[in-house]
Amino acid sequence: MDDSKGSPHRGDHAHGEASDEAQPAGYYHSQKNRVFVRAIEGEYNLTTELERLRSMPRVRKASEIKFVDGPQAYSRHYVEPKDGISQLFHIHLEEYGPGGKSQKHGHVNEAAFYILDGEGYEVHDGIRYDWKAGDVAIVHNNCVHQHFNASDTKPARALVLKTKPMFVFMNMLFQKTVVPRQTTPAPGGEGFAVREEEEDFNHPPEGY
Secondary structure: OOHHHOOOOHHHHHHOOOOHHHOOOOOHHHOOOOOOOOOOOOOOOOHHHHHHHHOOOOOOOHHHOOOEEOOOEEEEEEEOHHHOOOOOOEEEEEEEOOOOEOOEEEEOOOEEEEEEEOEEEEEEOOEEEEEEOOOEEEEOOOEEEEEEEOOOOOOEEEEEEEOHHHHHHOOOOOEEEEEOOOOOOOOOOOOOOOOOOOOOOOOOOOOO
16 A cells, blocks of 8 residues: 555545545536436337447547546547447546556446556555556446556556446446546656557557
């Protein structure tokens, strides 16, 4: 456990140190009109809905989806309910700048982080779990957690898969931000620019 990094505790989650309203304006998690589950409407046979689903693109172009948030933790949301593609899962790419960390938060749904590059660690309910490129980090149900880049000179990147839409559909609604995403770079991360485009998606570019 690393208390110096702001380890979360179940008590923080229960009492809500910081509310969603405390998050920076414009950040993804502060959206007031976020779509968690889409409405499914139409005739009983849902023929129109089936036709709509089958007309959706089968490939999501990264060049058309930009990263949001930063300057410590950036997100590129490939698939989420508002896109009209899937109600089952939410897929996004996370990039943590040098010394960067995510918001501290908790939710009912599970999540899997496939680490593409870099080294870092999780803090889950006060316990630290280290990871590096090639590992998979699992966030369990009802866990207060935070993601950290262990390097103050290199970025880290993870592909995240989670079934939040399905959990919300089943009325498992609880989630809470305990500490919001940072609005200033971490020491060592000044001047870092998120990798919107790159040729090698499994390794950091030269210089990192």
